[in-house]
Amino acid sequence: MEATVTVFISLVIPAILLVFFLVATYSRCRADLVEVHNEEAHRTFTEAEVLTHNKRSDLWIILKNKVYDVTSFVEEHPGGDAILNNAGGDSTVGFFGPQHGTKVFEMLDDFLIGDLEQ
Numbered sequence: 634m635e636a637t638v639t640v641f642i643s644l645v646i647p648a649i650l651l652v653f654f655l656v657a658t659y660s661r662c663r664a665d666l667v668e669v670h671n672e673e674a675h676r677t678f679t680e681a682e683v684l685t686h687n688k689r690s691d692l693w694i695i696l697k698n699k700v701y702d703v704t705s706f707v708e709e710h711p712g713g714d715a716i717l718n719n720a721g722g723d724s725t726v727g728f729f730g731p732q733h734g735t736k737v738f739e740m741l742d743d744f745l746i747g748d749l750e751q
């Protein structure tokens with residue numbers, strides 16, 4: 634009985650504290666990431682400015698009044714050059730077409746750079 638209590642105090646309690654510490658540290662890191670990401674995403678761009686990024690080597694698109702820099706994705710896009718259909722402009726209709734499954738919507742955050750000025 635005494636041995637069990639000793640094991641509990643010397644092993645189980647430190648283990649529980651360690652888990653709490655790791656979870657707290659992990660949550661803080663995640664919060665930092667979200668903050669940085671949101672700061673970047675809160676820039677506002679005019680339509681004219683977005684329109685200047687209208688080529689394969691520098692491609693921004695607008696989806697539902699948000700601005701995405703998809704330059705790094707042009708060559709990877711499974712739909713090929715369709716992603717350039719409205720280069721520098723509003724691609725909302727094309728993007729939300731039947732060719733895109735819901736997993737494509739989850740990729741969007743990776744490319745978000747800001748909002749369109751209203």
Ligand code: HEM
Binds near residue numbers: 717732733734
């Ligand atoms: C952030 C921008 C975009 C991302 C991340 C993206 C991603 C993808 C992905 C992952 C697929 C494969 C199908 C799937 O997994 O559901 C796909 C297919 C396709 N995408 Fe996009 N896409 C983007 C923008 C666009 C735009 C603006 C158009 C304009 C029409 C477009 C047209 C297509 C087409 C036509 C296909 C079908 C390809 C095929 O199956 O033959 N995409 N896209």
